[in-house]
Amino acid sequence: MKAKKPCISIKSLAKKFPESAQRLELFDSILKTAYSVGFKHQDKLSPETVRSLLQAGTPLLDTASFDENAFAGVFSRLLKQFHKNNPEEFSTVIPANVPQGLFTAHLDADADKMTDFSEALSMSTATLVSCCQQAARPQLDAFAQINSEANTGLWSESCCPFCGALPAMALVESSGARRLFCPNCLSDYRFSRHYCPACGHGGLNVLQMDAWPGLLIESCPECRLYLKTWSSGDGEPPCPFPWFDIVTYAVDEAAELQGLKRMSLSVMGV
Numbered sequence: 472m473k474a475k476k477p478c479i480s481i482k483s484l485a486k487k488f489p490e491s492a493q494r495l496e497l498f499d500s501i502l503k504t505a506y507s508v509g510f511k512h513q514d515k516l517s518p519e520t521v522r523s524l525l526q527a528g529t530p531l532l533d534t535a536s537f538d539e540n541a542f543a544g545v546f547s548r549l550l551k552q553f554h555k556n557n558p559e560e561f562s563t564v565i566p567a568n569v570p571q572g573l574f575t576a577h578l579d580a581d582a583d584k585m586t587d588f589s590e591a592l593s594m595s596t597a598t599l600v601s602c603c604q605q606a607a608r609p610q611l612d613a614f615a616q617i618n619s620e621a622n623t624g625l626w627s628e629s630c631c632p633f634c635g636a637l638p639a640m641a642l643v644e645s646s647g648a649r650r651l652f653c654p655n656c657l658s659d660y661r662f663s664r665h666y667c668p669a670c671g672h673g674g675l676n677v678l679q680m681d682a683w684p685g686l687l688i689e690s691c692p693e694c695r696l697y698l699k700t701w702s703s704g705d706g707e708p709p710c711p712f713p714w715f716d717i718v719t720y721a722v723d724e725a726a727e728l729q730g731l732k733r734m735s736l737s738v739m740g741v
């Protein structure tokens with residue numbers, strides 16, 4: 472099976488956000504490569520399994536089995552693509568074989584194993600994690616879509632109910648409810664408004680962005696991590712997630728200058 476690639480007119484987005492045109496095109500070419508590879512059929516989880524996992528606060532991913540060969544296929548294609556497009560910056564030697572266990576180590580966010588793999592592949596851990604994020608996405612995305620009914624009020628954790636990642640962005644609806652967006656499987660889910668998803672601290676610092684009316688940097692005084700948050704009181708966001716994460720890249724640069732760090736990787740893995 473294949474996952475449906477997230478679609479939008481990149482041409483019109485690039486016209487609207489010319490400073491992000493290159494990044495938008497790169498992201499689209501990554502998605503095209505990643506979503507072109509088929510993988511083994513995934514079964515929908517039973518309602519009982521979903522209910523018991525969500526009630527226990529366990530992301531559904533823990534019971535899923537993914538196609539490691541398909542992941543390896545996407546991973547190699549992406550490395551070749553990055554190398555071809557930008558041989559100077561992306562000088563990593565393309566491995567003949569993607570090492571066994573890389574997909575699982577990535578899904579488990581096993582830092583020690585990822586460091587070992589990055590040494591074996593002669594690439595930085597950050598680059599490796601980023602490539603794995605892009606290569607794993609189609610299967611995680613499909614898994615979240617197949618089990619989308621699981622996105623119910625049963626879940627009260629701050630990480631993604633499907634894949635367990637911390638959010639990349641947030642949106643506060645006009646009702647005051649907050650939705651968080653996952654950079655890995657691209658799904659969204661509800662979480663309480665005033666708590667830090669990373670450490671649970673109550674009470675966030677809010678910074679308004681002059682260049683982006685409606686977009687807030689909500690940062691945690693405890694762990695210093697932040698989320699770019701669209702406040703719907705100002706209408707619909709100028710473009711949907713995941714592309715919104717890309718076109719607001721300059722906001723991340725501004726936040727970093729203030730000594731703040733993103734809560735998770737961006738959708739582009741940086």
Ligand SMILES: [Zn+2]
Nearest residue numbers: 631634653656
């Ligand atoms: Zn997710």
Ligand SMILES: [Zn+2]
Nearest residue numbers: 667670691694
């Ligand atoms: Zn925090």
